[in-house]
Amino acid sequence: MDYVNEEQVKASGNSILRDNRGRLLPGARNNPTGRPPDTTEQKFIKKALKRWLKEYEQELAQSLPEIGPVLVKQAKRGDIRAIAEIHKVLGAHNKRDNDVLALKIDFDEDRKRYE
Numbered sequence: 001m002d003y004v005n006e007e008q009v010k011a012s013g014n015s016i017l018r019d020n021r022g023r024l025l026p027g028a029r030n031n032p033t034g035r036p037p038d039t040t041e042q043k044f045i046k047k048a049l050k051r052w053l054k055e056y057e058q059e060l061a062q063s064l065p066e067i068g069p070v071l072v073k074q075a076k077r078g079d080i081r082a083i084a085e086i087h088k089v090l091g092a093h094n095k096r097d098n099d100v101l102a103l104k105i106d107f108d109e110d111r112k113r114y115e
Contacts, residue, residue, distance in 0.1 A: 017030070
């Protein structure tokens with residue numbers, strides 16, 4: 001099987017990277033030096049963002065006792081945004097090991113009240 005054509009050899013400077021269909025050859029790397037390190041500005045922005053997120057989480061944690069009951073009440077009424085927010089707060093969206101975190105909300109009692 002012919003892995004390269006003449007144009008590919010010329011373009012790559014004797015370094016054969018791709019076959020005639022444009023695919024990388026086995027063992028060839030497209031970015032041998034890897035990802036470039038962050039600039040000073042990028043490092044500063046990432047650090048500031050992490051600090052801001054930590055402060056935001058602390059403020060949110062302090063206000064959750066007030067927000068929680070209201071959010072649950074809205075979720076029981078069928079408010080999809082409230083249900084999604086509870087889902088996020090419980091961290092079910094961050095599960096990566098395929099464990100499912102189920103939230104059981106009893107809608108029957110409240111549904112009867114509003115019918």
